[in-house]
Structures are given as structure tokens and as C-alpha cells.
Ligand SMILES: Nc1ncnc2c1ncn2[C@@H]1O[C@H](COP(=O)(O)OP(=O)(O)O)[C@@H](O)[C@H]1O
């Protein structure tokens with residue numbers, strides 16, 4: 001349902017993506033891995049139709065989003081929930097207002113009803129409304145903020161697909177595990193497929209069906225874990241080198257997802 005077809009993108013003179021292509025099918029979970037600056041966040045912006053490629057096509061549900069008017073893009077975007085790198089909550093709004101933002105701004109729903117939905121959503125992402133709903137985001141921990149951002153994305157759209165940009169960056173190991181668990185729960189309970197962008201491979205190992213490695217604006221690898229382990233592509237080897245141990249230990253890692261592969 002999501003596809004990049006021969007996409008090239010530059011910010012001004014800076015070429016960032018060179019003729020890249022990949023597809024993510026319905027209810028598939030893909031991880032986009034790659035070093036900092038390799039173009040991962042740019043790929044997500046292209047998928048949301050926030051940027052347009054100079055060449056190639058970006059397809060959502062077989063429709064070419066980069067040739068659409070903004071009005072039509074907005075319709076497609078409703079199927080996509082996005083969690084930005086820093087959580088990106090509104091600082092001056094309470095946690096409850098952040099989560100209910102879309103319903104408050106874009107629907108006629110009464111506050112009672114919104115507040116019930118917000119409470120349910122906070123519960124779903126593992127937070128207690130009575131404890132956090134009236135607080136400002138600044139008083140939450142990093143992991144709690146990330147959960148609130150996921151809750152907001154879920155209540156803003158009715159997403160068939162979730163995009164996460166570095167969802168665990170800056171979190172301690174137990175918070176990281178919590179957030180990964182939530183991502184996996186969404187995949188299984190709500191059948192929401194996901195694209196998770198990360199430079200932390202340990203995360204990727206726990207949640208993905210499929211790995212796409214971006215290296216200097218090109219797709220260096222696209223395949224499953226076994227193929228990733230066996231890849232002899234120099235770019236892949238270079239990227240994985242620091243993680244060799246994690247990779248060999250992967251069978252022993254706790255799998256929190258639906259897959260026991
Ligand atoms: N808004 C922008 N304007 C100009 N250059 C940008 C912009 N955003 C990102 N870049 C550059 O594009 C390259 C890829 O960035 P990005 O997609 O953010 O990579 P990643 O998410 O993999 O770290 C980097 O060299 C970055 O400096």
C-alpha cells in the first residue's frame with residue numbers, strides 16, 4: 001500500500017536520495033535503518049506528501065501522492081499516523097488536550113465524549129489519565145511523552161499505517177522496551193502496519209518483519225533478518241559492524257511481538 005518508485009530527492013543542491021524504490025504491503029512492518037544523515041526522515045516526509053521528490057513517484061494506496069493537490073493529500077494522510085522524532089507535543093497544552101487535539105479542532109464532538117476517548121487512549125498507551133491528563137508535557141518523562149505522541153497520532157487519524165521516526169532515541173532501556181512493546185501491540189491488536197525509522201538496530205531486531213538499510217541515499221539492503229545477517233554488501237557490513245554482537249545474540253533476545261521467528 002505504500003511505495004517509493006525510483007525516487008530522487010535533493011534539498012536545494014544537496015542530493016539526499018538517489019533513485020530509491022521499495023514497497024511496504026498492507027499490515028507489514030518495515031524498519032528503515034541507516035546512519036544519521038542518510039535520508040531516513042526525508043523518506044517519511046515524502047511518504048506523508050510533505051515533500052515532493054524531484055524524480056519518481058510516491059504511492060499511497062496506489063495513488064501518486066506527489067502529483068496531488070493539498071486537499072487530496074490530506075485525505076490520504078488521514079490513513080497515516082506519524083510520530084515525530086522528538087515526540088513533538090504542544091508545550092502549552094495539557095497531555096489530555098494534546099491527545100484530543102484533532103477531535104477538539106476538527107470535529108463537533110462534545111468535550112465529555114472527547115475526554116472519554118482521551119482517557120481510553122491514554123489507557124491504551126499505558127498511561128493513567130487521572131495522573132497525566134491535566135499535566136503539561138514538560139513534567140513527563142521521555143518515555144511517557146513518546147506514548148502521548150503515539151496516542152495523539154492514533155486519535156488524530158484512524159491510521160492503517162503508522163510512521164515512527166526514531167521512537168526510542170534518548171530513552172533509557174526500560175522505557176525503550178515499553179515503547180517498542182506499544183508499537184508491537186498496535187501491529188497485532190489493531191492490525192496497523194508500521195514503518196519505523198531508527199539508527200538503533202537493537203530496536204529493529206525486536207519489532208521488524210523486514211529491514212531496509214539506507215546508506216548515502218541509496219537502498220543498500222531490503223530483506224528479512226536472515227538475509228540481513230548473511231548480507232555481504234560492504235555498506236551493510238559497515239553499518240552492522242558495531243552491532244555484530246547484538247545480531248548474533250538475536251535468538252536470545254526477548255521477542256515481545258507476535259512473531260517468534
Ligand atoms: N530541511 C532541510 N533542508 C536542507 N537539508 C536538509 C533538511 N533536512 C535534512 N537535510 C539534510 O538531508 C540529509 C538527510 O537528512 P535526514 O533525512 O534528516 O537524515 P536521517 O533522518 O537519516 O538522519 C542530511 O544531510 C541533512 O542535513
Ligand SMILES: [Mg+2]
Pocket residue numbers: 040041042085165
Ligand atoms: Mg532523522
